[in-house]
Amino acid sequence: MPTRDVPEFDPVKSPVIGVLLCNLGTPDAPTPSAVRRYLAEFLSDPRVVEIPAALWKPILHGVILPRRPRQSAEKYGKVWLPEGSPLQVWTEKQALLLRGWLGERGHDRVRVRHAMRYGKPSIADQLTALREQDRCEHILVVSLYPQYSATTTASVIDAVNAWTAEQRDIPELRFANRFFADPGYIRALARRVMEHWQQHGQPDQLVMSFHGIPERNVQRGDPYARECEATAALLAERLALKPNQFKLTYQSRFGRAKWLEPYTQPTIESLARQGARRVDVVCPGFVSDCLETLEEIGLECRDAFLAAGGQEFHQIPCLNDSRAWMAALVGIVEDHLGGWSTRGCAAETRLPQVAPHTASAPLR
Numbered sequence: 001m002p003t004r005d006v007p008e009f010d011p012v013k014s015p016v017i018g019v020l021l022c023n024l025g026t027p028d029a030p031t032p033s034a035v036r037r038y039l040a041e042f043l044s045d046p047r048v049v050e051i052p053a054a055l056w057k058p059i060l061h062g063v064i065l066p067r068r069p070r071q072s073a074e075k076y077g078k079v080w081l082p083e084g085s086p087l088q089v090w091t092e093k094q095a096l097l098l099r100g101w102l103g104e105r106g107h108d109r110v111r112v113r114h115a116m117r118y119g120k121p122s123i124a125d126q127l128t129a130l131r132e133q134d135r136c137e138h139i140l141v142v143s144l145y146p147q148y149s150a151t152t153t154a155s156v157i158d159a160v161n162a163w164t165a166e167q168r169d170i171p172e173l174r175f176a177n178r179f180f181a182d183p184g185y186i187r188a189l190a191r192r193v194m195e196h197w198q199q200h201g202q203p204d205q206l207v208m209s210f211h212g213i214p215e216r217n218v219q220r221g222d223p224y225a226r227e228c229e230a231t232a233a234l235l236a237e238r239l240a241l242k243p244n245q246f247k248l249t250y251q252s253r254f255g256r257a258k259w260l261e262p263y264t265q266p267t268i269e270s271l272a273r274q275g276a277r278r279v280d281v282v283c284p285g286f287v288s289d290c291l292e293t294l295e296e297i298g299l300e301c302r303d304a305f306l307a308a309g310g311q312e313f314h315q316i317p318c319l320n321d322s323r324a325w326m327a328a329l330v331g332i333v334e335d336h337l338g339g340w341s342t343r344g345c346a347a348e349t350r351l352p353q354v355a356p357h358t359a360s361a362p363l364r
């Protein structure tokens, strides 16, 4: 009888579970050509720009890609770190720390990788690596956007689905799509703000600035705005702020359409004109510092506030690699691993032996 070649298999160490941390992505370098490649991929995603392709492609390739990359590259240049783009650096560090934290908590069957929706490392490549190199039977996909939006979170899910469409043997998949009200996340944000205030005192106003989206997306059912509002309310409650001590605003408007309001920069300018001496800005919708927090808030909004008569402006750092955030992330992951066995267990050695996933020939 012909025998199948079954690889050595240790049931105590299997099944292996993969955790894929996904963020937006960023250019490879702060140069116009790298930014052009990045923006071409990003802005061709129909989840991001909902204009029909026949109308949008000529605008993208004729108007935006010839001009914006140079301006954006200059902005990236102002915040680029020796190790790379801040978003890349923080996301990598979060994956590394999460691996360590999960290991310390005994999840010895969990493998952690990170991926970027646009640019590298891609979601498809990292899913393949979890499957083929790390031999994961189950995969949890964590979108590192606290508030769900079709423009971001759904696009991560689209990328995962595009990958599964190419597979024969699809792993069991789970998704963590939002954590806007997660107690650990709110606690981590509050701690970040309190630490800042312990060092620098309290401002006249705290602006909670979230990335905007077109208002039309919300009218069509995107839950993003109400999740931002819930995060802001929970954070204010945790910081014991009165309604007149903080404001929720939206930043990073792109294009001519009406986006969610109030817009961050005009709000900050009007606070200065109304006599606010000091304004602090926290960006709860970004778990990692990036172009939008470091350059748009930390440089552009600061200049605008000071030019309008303000005296002192603080951009409170994002959660980045803070301990409270790592603890929150562990909690979010553990919440989603329920029912998946993640720790070695003597009883399981009695389970029948099953060969783990082996690489298969491409589908197409």
Ligand SMILES: C=CC1=C(C)c2cc3[nH]c(cc4nc(cc5[nH]c(cc1n2)c(C)c5CCC(=O)O)C(CCC(=O)O)=C4C)c(C)c3C=C
Binding pocket: 024, 025, 026, 027, 039, 047, 048, 049, 068, 072, 085, 087, 145, 149, 151, 152, 211, 212, 213, 214, 252, 254, 285, 286, 289, 290, 291, 292
């Ligand atoms: C936090 C959630 C984000 C949402 C929602 C979001 C929606 C959204 N963004 C654009 C256009 C651009 N965004 C850009 C940068 C950028 N956006 C997010 C996050 C969200 N975007 C992050 C984390 C970053 C920073 C990336 C980095 O490299 O640091 C850019 C690129 C920069 C630039 O040229 O200005 C664009 C363009 C749209 C159109 C949109 C929803 C429709």
Ligand SMILES: [Fe+2]
Binding pocket: 211, 252
């Ligand atoms: Fe964006």
Ligand SMILES: [Fe+2]
Binding pocket: 252, 253, 291, 292, 296
């Ligand atoms: Fe921006």
